[in-house]
Amino acid sequence: MKVAQLLIKCLENEGVEYIFGVPGEENIDLMDALLDSKIEFIVTRHETSAAFMAGTYGRLTGKPGVCLATLGPGATNLLTGVANANMDQCPLIAITGQAGLNRQHKISHQYYDLVNIYEPITKWNAQIKTPEIVPEVVRKAYQLANQEKPGATHIDLPEDVAGMEVDEPLLEITGRALPHAEEAIIKKAASLIEGSSYPLILAGNGITRGQASEELRTFVEKTNIPVVHSFMGKGALSWKDEASLLTAGLSGKDYITCGFEQADLIITIGFDMAETPPENWNPERSTPILHIDTEEAEIDSHYPVALNVIGDIKQNITQLMNVLADKKRSLDWVRSIREKALDELESYKQDNEFPVKPQKIISDLRDVLNDEDIAISDVGAHKMWMARMYHTAQPNTCLISNGLASMGVAVPSAIAAKMVFPERNIVAVCGDGSFLMTGAEMETAVRLNLPIIVLLWRDDGYGLIEWHQMKKFERPSHIRFGNPDFVQHAKSFGFEAIKIEKTEELRPALDKAISLKKPVLIDCAVDYRENMKLTEKLRGIRC
Missing domain, CATH: 3.40.50.970 (Thiamin diphosphate (ThDP)-binding fold, Pyr/PP domains)
Incomplete structure (x- = not known):
């Protein structure tokens, strides 16, 4: 089969349902191969929109959304939506058509080095220079896009390579389970919480990605530790729960500022640093952070990490809950914050x-x-x-x-x-x-x-x-x-x-x-x- 046909077969093997995009001259082999595929191509009116659609599909399903554009202006239009997905931690695979290998060494119509252009706004990207590497490239792009923390990957396909003949088998898809924190780390985390008088949870988008909302809710029910949500973490705890302090994220003062000011321990769970800078809610750099996430914390002077609890968020919350002493705290110290916010809307x-x-x-x-x-x-x-x-x-x-x-x-x-x-x-x-x-x-x-x-x-x-x-x-x-x-x-x-x-x-x-x-x-x-x-x-x- 042609390289373009094999690439589509590899995407089918990964379970891809849709490709969002705008066809172009340099990807007509791919477009033709899609006519014989169960993958549905969604024609959009702009390449940026295609990437926005793919990113949202990835955010809602947990599976990488796929978007496609041609070379040159198509690829640069796609760029904004790809960068958006990458920084929002949405799994996405971008595919671009490209000039043939025979004209990439010189100034050429619509040609830019897309691998270098996409490098800063993706987790990984590569050009398919030889037919035999197609299964490896697609498998790696899909795997890295989906791994915590998820984001965007990019495949660049030159038009002459797309039409070459190839005979390569599809690769087997293997899962990858996140590890969980060691028992000693969990006990240290429990000790930090038990030693604090006014702990406060900052719930981020990672809770949703890790499907850990129910575990968070059980944890809060047991401990009565109040929860503030980032913009992208909204809904991790229902707004109807008395422990919900709703949402933080404005750069200035808000009701929730009072909660952060009084807290003597901030427990960030699944928090992505790009969402809201810590200097907004820990301006004095004085409140220690218990960081529960899939990766160690970004270095930030306003984010003084007392302990990293790294790995599967769902498992780590459950482990932590199991070793915490039974101590249901009073919510009186934050009750007025919640009441004022709800009264404002009412x-x-x-x-x-x-x-x-x-x-x-x-x-x-x-x-x-x-x-x-x-x-x-x-x-x-x-x-x-x-x-x-x-x-x-x-x-x-x-x-x-x-x-x-x-x-x-x-x-x-x-x-x-x-x-x-x-x-x-x-x-x-x-x-x-x-x-x-x-x-x-x-x-x-x-x-x-x-x-x-x-x-x-x-x-x-x-x-x-x-x-x-x-x-x-x-x-x-x-x-x-x-x-x-x-x-x-x-x-x-x-x-x-x-x-x-x-x-x-x-x-x-x-x-x-x-x-x-x-x-x-x-x-x-x-x-x-x-x-x-x-x-x-x-x-x-x-x-």
């Missing part, structure tokens, strides 16, 4: 001022979605509000990219999420700035008959940047832009579309969007004057 339920306040949008959205439904936040001011106030009962039901945090991620991610969970309601929460970066994927949603909901927060500008500008300089700079008629724009793609003219219309519009079982866009004007009001409010917090 106070906006009946607010009917227009444009709609961020708190009200989130209140209505939370009310209409079930616990298992998925809200996906794009990047912008709305992301900060969603992180603070959209509370979750299950892992991976509020997806926030907080590593690379690329704008434009929500609509492509909603498409991938709907493919993985067709029975759930999927809502892409977008700003008008981020939406138009990948909004052409509305056509993809319609073509694939995927009834996603796009909840558009419209403020005619880059609201998050304005927020930062106002905090530092008290005046905005070059953040305004014009917008199309979003209702007509969405309808031209085949979406149903609803424009909110007064606040009382939002909740019924969300209910209608869910009932239609069709792709729907809701155009909602947002009152971002609340951004600076929140800043002033948080400045006044006294612990």
